[in-house]
Amino acid sequence: MPETPVSDGPTIGIVGLGRLGSALRSVCRANGARVTLTASRSDGWSVEAVPEVLVDASAPEAHTEVLAYCAAHRVPLVACVSNLTDTQWKALEELAGAVPVVRATNLSFAHYLQVRVTEFTAALTTGRYGPTTTVRERHPLGKAHRPSATALALADTWAGASGRAVADIADERAGLPVSEHEVTHTWDGESLHVRHHVGSWTVPARGALAAAEWARAASPGLVTMRTVYDDLTARSTA
Known part of the structure; x- marks a missing residue:
């Protein structure tokens, strides 16, 4: 009511x-x-x-x-x-x-920061510093759509900002609510992980x-x- x-x-x-x-x-x-x-x-x-x-x-x-x-x-x-x-x-x-x-594909403020960090990283990793970039998402069992809309949006953000497509989008159905989304940039011998976790609705x-x-x-x-x-x-x- x-x-x-x-x-x-x-x-x-x-x-x-x-x-x-x-x-x-x-x-x-x-x-x-x-x-x-x-x-x-x-x-x-x-x-x-x-x-x-x-x-x-x-x-x-x-x-x-x-x-x-x-x-x-x-x-x-x-x-x-x-x-x-x-x-x-x-x-x-x-x-x-x-x-x-x-x-509202994703409502979280920290996801907004993750998007901004992804754009910032794209601007600084041109030419010889260009990484291999992947996206991973995890939701509990029962989440119907694979990959999630947020994972696809992160991949689109990277492609739009860098001019390079992500190498892979991995999806997992396990664990606790609510979700995890991670953007990983890999160079020779090092990697950068930008991970966002939400534990409450x-x-x-x-x-x-x-x-x-x-x-x-x-x-x-x-x-x-x-x-x-x-x-x-x-x-x-x-």
């Missing part, structure tokens, strides 16, 4: 009450963000009031209904579902013509709330968490 606010935080809608959605609900409660809409496969949609931002932490099957709601009510969207079809990604781009849309939930707060005041358009964190870190150092 929708919840009573404890302060003047943004009003949030949460679609999908699995691990991420449930963690986001708890983070909202702790940070004074009122949840005025929840939706799940088992309980349907429960709406107390139109939220200022909708966070989609559900599944591709709910995508059409989520986009229709955002379009009808002019609600910004934080899209956390990564395994969408090309047609669904196109529909997300079309929605961004009317409202702010954050495409609270971490991406905090990122989802940060993205929602950012999207509430944003202009229509499609952005990634890179844009969100670029803006938030610039504000914090201004």
Whole structure:
């Protein structure tokens, strides 16, 4: 059910009450963000009031209904579902013509730093210093998609920044929640490992709330968490 606010935080809608959605609900409660809409496969949609931002932490099957709601009510969207079809990604781009849309492949701030380090490394390892670069990801058993969207995004980041494709993307299904992603650069006799580990669903939930707060005041358009964190870190150092 929708919840009573404890302060003047943004009003949030949460679609999908699995691990991420449930963690986001708890983070909202702790940070004074009122949840005025929840939706799940088992309980349907429960709406107390139109939220200022909708966070989609559900599944591709709910995508059409989520986009229709955002379009009808002019609600910004934080899209956390990564395994969408090309047609669904196109529909997300079309929605961004009317409202702010954050495409959140990975919500973690430390992942944002990992991306920035990857770009920095690419800029410094040209010519004779060019490494062999690989990406490794680990998720618990049950993670459906291999490789993960984050691993593919890291590989794309390296290729775009360096002009060189990664040599391999390794995926593993074992261990504890939530995930590990590692970029390894290898030269003759040495290697550099940039590893990011997330051990709690609270971490991406905090990122989802940060993205929602950012999207509430944003202009229509499609952005990634890179844009969100670029803006938030610039504000914090201004």
